Amino acid sequence: MKRIRPSYPIAVAGVVLGVGGLSTLTLWSQAGSPTWDLDVVIAALSLAAALTQLWWPAQGALAATLLAVLSPVATPAATMGALQVALRRRLPVAAAMAAAGVAAHVVQGLWRPNSGISQQWWLLLICASYGALLGWGALARSRRALLFSLHERAERAEAEQGRRIAEARMAERRRLASEMHDVLAHRLSLVATHAGALEYRPDSSPEQLARAAGVVRTGVHQALEELRQVIGLLREQDEQQDELEPQPTLADLPGLIADAREAGQEVRLREEVTDDGALPHAASRTVYRVVQEGLTNARKHAPGRPVDVLLRGTPGMPLLIEVRNPLAPAGTAPLTPGSGLGLVGLTERVRLAGGQLDHHHADGEFRLAARLPWPA
Template structure:
């Protein structure tokens, strides 16, 4: 080995190390050295491979072409006695072609792995988002069911309990009757709470067998709902112009609309009459209208010492329930009245 070869070998080693950070510059430096000495050929070959793995194909092809030219110069300046120049050039071209293919394959494989990892990360994030949305939807459903079932029943209990507090001088028979109504209302609230829990369970343990909860109420159960409201002292006028029973899904939503309307009237306008109108037919809409006069002062009947609880959350949940059924819910204060209107699609 001549002194030039030793210097080229040392410089080639340095350029090979530099290729870890600057693949193109290191490869071109080794290529120039390879034109002067065969000792730099390994560094130039490694540079072509590094460039093919880490840079775009046009850049890698340019570096490979420079390497072929450098080795052509090397073959002309320092010919190899064991092989002709033509075969030498063919061998160099084949070697650089293989390096380009190997580097491109490694680059494509790395890009594919990066893409798969990114897709897996996005899929995991999307799955987490869907799980969070499902949990939030289930929480909203639970809150809506709990409110619809319990708010009406507990408002009746609160009304009778308020009467007991305000009329302690009532006869024992009246006190016993009011206490019985409170006890029955609490028992019915517990039964309806069990019904909600049974509906929300997925394994059906509470929905099968003789101990299963009753089916959710529909429009056919409105007379019982109105009777309970009248027993609590609420004046309710019900006018049903439907003529036939709508499908269970529509009937359940319609029942909840009337139930929430009566509960709101009892809490916010106690002692005021309530009018309920039902009309519609298959193939059209089930229309529900509830109206009651507004109170002159802030109500407190049934909720001694406090404003009626709720804060409008019942109407928010009811609006969502009606929207999920494909309908529309509107409410307004106009002409000294509070008006609640719902339209639900009634399949033919």
């Protein structure tokens, strides 16, 4: 366990005031006794032993215990030493120090008996005091060890969560890179085909040449858009590539909504999109994924609650995708457990598309909103 180091200026002041004050009171009560001069010397030595306990608790406590054999003025330093050892050392060492303290005070009581209490009650009081100090110190040490363990577990859990998030982001980037690779290859092959037609058929009519040039221009524009996303990805080359199925787009959104409704989910779609055919293909895929994730989260965490889906945008203005659903009643467990990484991957996807994703709770609702650029 991590050793606790006290704040030394405050601790020194506390020892001087506490131990010094109690020793002074004991010394004052011994005024006039034949051993008063010895008690003064022992009081000074016991204060030094108490200060030593701040750095070396076992050695300082042992010195104070030995002084307690000679005079009661060392009792405050000895009992404080027993507590310090119980707080900062293992239980066997603390128990041995407590036993030594009891033995020292038994000898003190035999040599210099207390006239105000019988020997039996004196022994009982000493045993009870050292037992209480030992239990107090052991309990405090165990509690400190538990708090330290919980703190370490929290740090490990936070580090593990950070690692899982990083892995989810990397997996999403690799998947997107593989997807973009295939799409980009398709775009460039089309461009190469039409460019080859322009090169080898110079005798084509102006209309055919213009049509082929337009296809090349559109293909290059779309390829550059795909390439911009690929460049931002950290992609590791896999030895075996899985065959990718065609990715759904905005045109497949009605099918997604229909499937959700057939599963019993109440979905209200409001679409305010003009000329959705002009939406870039990458943004169209991202729209589908945002709505899909929103519906999935609603089914998991708010089953039976209606979901509102809003699509609003026009070329030249940002495209807004918003999914809202009322929160489930407090204490409702999700239908299926989730890792919480779906939104992490979605955030990465939206960011790579040049947009922003936000999700939060507000006014009793969960809101998932994304904004994507839509070139004019």
